[in-house]
Amino acid sequence: MxxxxxxxxxxxxxxxxxxxxxxxxEAVLGDPAxxxxxxxxxxxxxxxxxxxxxxxxxxxxGCGKNAMVLKESGEVIGGxxxxxxxxxxxxxxxxxxxVRRDQWGNGYATExxxxxxxxxxxxxxxxxxxxxxxxxxxxxxxxAEKNGLVCEKVIFWRDYDHCIYAKHRCEP
Numbered sequence: 663m664x665x666x667x668x669x670x671x672x673x674x675x676x677x678x679x680x681x682x683x684x685x686x687x688e689a690v691l692g693d694p695a696x697x698x699x700x701x702x703x704x705x706x707x708x709x710x711x712x713x714x715x716x717x718x719x720x721x722x723x724g725c726g727k728n729a730m731v732l733k734e735s736g737e738v739i740g741g742x743x744x745x746x747x748x749x750x751x752x753x754x755x756x757x758x759x760x761v762r763r764d765q766w767g768n769g770y771a772t773e774x775x776x777x778x779x780x781x782x783x784x785x786x787x788x789x790x791x792x793x794x795x796x797x798x799x800x801x802x803x804x805x806a807e808k809n810g811l812v813c814e815k816v817i818f819w820r821d822y823d824h825c826i827y828a829k830h831r832c833e834p
Contacts, residue, residue, distance in 0.1 A: 669781055671773045676728040676742060678720055679713045683729050686738035687713065690762045699796040719745055725786060727758060730774050739765045742774035744782045749819060755788045759805065771805045779809060783831045790831065794824040
């Protein structure tokens with residue numbers, strides 16, 4: 663499992679992905695509505711590759727997207743975590759999240775992203791955390807804003823405009 667970390671919120675457990683999570687994540691990453699702000703939904707093979715990439719990130723970077731598990735049922739409803747992204751010619755820690763469509767509106771993305779952001783500041787020592795969000799993705803923008811991230815600018819990244827939401831570490 664490498665450097666995968668287990669985080670816990672009031673309603674969620676965020677744990678490292680395994681290849682046993684392919685079915686659950688295909689319901690998220692393969693859903694055209696849930697992936698409308700990405701280039702395309704992922705195929706089953708694409709979901710497997712996505713999980714493998716996160717397994718590599720745990721080993722190499724000490725972080726990656728985690729399975730978002732409902733404490734109440736043990737069900738995987740999405741993914742959330744930090745990953746390094748090359749943006750404007752520098753590595754930055756991005757908090758990203760994907761939630762299965764039938765779970766939208768329950769605040770899970772906000773809750774999970776807040777925990778991952780706190781982990782980036784405390785465990786990873788990040789001074790700044792970003793979320794890159796397409797301008798038309800109002801739901802994800804609200805998640806970022808609820809967690810105190812501010813839109814600094816809009817950049818053209820990987821063939822699309824993205825708002826760069828950022829939050830700086832609060833000094834104790």
